[in-house]
Amino acid sequence: xxxxxxxxxxxxxxxxxxxxxxxxxxxxxxxxxxxxxxxxxxxxxxxxxxxxxxxxxxxxxxxxxxxxxxxxxxxxxxxxxxxxxxxxxxxxxxxxx
Amino acid sequence: xxxxxxxxxxxxxxxxxxxxxxxxxxxxxxxxxxxxxxxxxxxxxxxxxxxxxxxxxxxxxxxxxxxxxxxxxxxxxxxxxxxxxxxxxxxxxxxxxxxxxxxxxxxxxxxxxxxxxxxxxxxxxxxxxxxxxxxxxxxx
Numbered sequence: 001x002x003x004x005x006x007x008x009x010x011x012x013x014x015x016x017x018x019x020x021x022x023x024x025x026x027x028x029x030x031x032x033x034x035x036x037x038x039x040x041x042x043x044x045x046x047x048x049x050x051x052x053x054x055x056x057x058x059x060x061x062x063x064x065x066x067x068x069x070x071x072x073x074x075x076x077x078x079x080x081x082x083x084x085x086x087x088x089x090x091x092x093x094x095x096x097x
Numbered sequence: 098x099x100x101x102x103x104x105x106x107x108x109x110x111x112x113x114x115x116x117x118x119x120x121x122x123x124x125x126x127x128x129x130x131x132x133x134x135x136x137x138x139x140x141x142x143x144x145x146x147x148x149x150x151x152x153x154x155x156x157x158x159x160x161x162x163x164x165x166x167x168x169x170x171x172x173x174x175x176x177x178x179x180x181x182x183x184x185x186x187x188x189x190x191x192x193x194x195x196x197x198x199x200x201x202x203x204x205x206x207x208x209x210x211x212x213x214x215x216x217x218x219x220x221x222x223x224x225x226x227x228x229x230x231x232x233x234x235x236x237x
Contacts (some may be wrong), residue, residue: 013117020142030145030146031145031146031147032142032143032144032145033142033143033145033146034137034140034142035138035142035146036138037138037139037140037141037142038141038142038143043139065139069139070139070140071139071140072142074139074140075141077141078141078143081143082143085145
């Protein structure tokens with residue numbers, strides 16, 4: 001399963017606030033509060049689509065923690081919630097013929 | 098400001114063919130901050146604050162579907178054995194209902210007959226899932 005950013009995620013307005021980010025999503029008029037981990041998940045996908053495992057590994061590395069320290073459940077929750085917010089989407093992997 | 102804000106600027110892109118998947122050198126401040134806060138800081142945080150206008154327009158109760166009940170007391174929709182019929186106590190035709198707006202039947206739509214628990218023949222009722230009923234009762 002590949003993950004990618006939606007067009008909505010590119011219009012986000014970010015504001016660094018102490019240990020978190022206040023993120024305004026103009027399309028939904030919602031304001032989100034993200035921490036570094038969530039921000040890094042989105043940042044990772046700025047480079048293009050990536051597998052969920054790849055995103056998790058990259059995020060862990062960017063946070064400077066060991067592989068597996070970002071709990072799979074926590075990561076899955078974040079991905080699911082970001083998907084609900086319309087910020088990321090799942091893309092089917094296409095098989096080259 | 099965008100996602101490449103000050104705090105994340107310090108994180109170098111990982112080396113590799115596509116710049117991902119390998120360990121990047123983490124920003125020192127990020128590391129220090131996380132060490133201070135402990136392991137829980139690794140868990141992602143996502144909170145969403147809705148604007149006042151949106152919150153006012155959103156449903157703070159539960160969702161229900163409005164259906165008519167035939168003369169034999171069978172609702173036009175709803176899952177027997179799982180969903181409930183409810184008498185609507187308001188003239189609202191909204192599918193968002195709050196505690197006190199409905200009188201919920203004490204039993205499911207009969208699994209055997211498909212009928213509402215109480216006699217709603219000819220009425221318009223709200224159909225609620227058992228989860229919604231539980232939620233409504235908890236809100237009271």
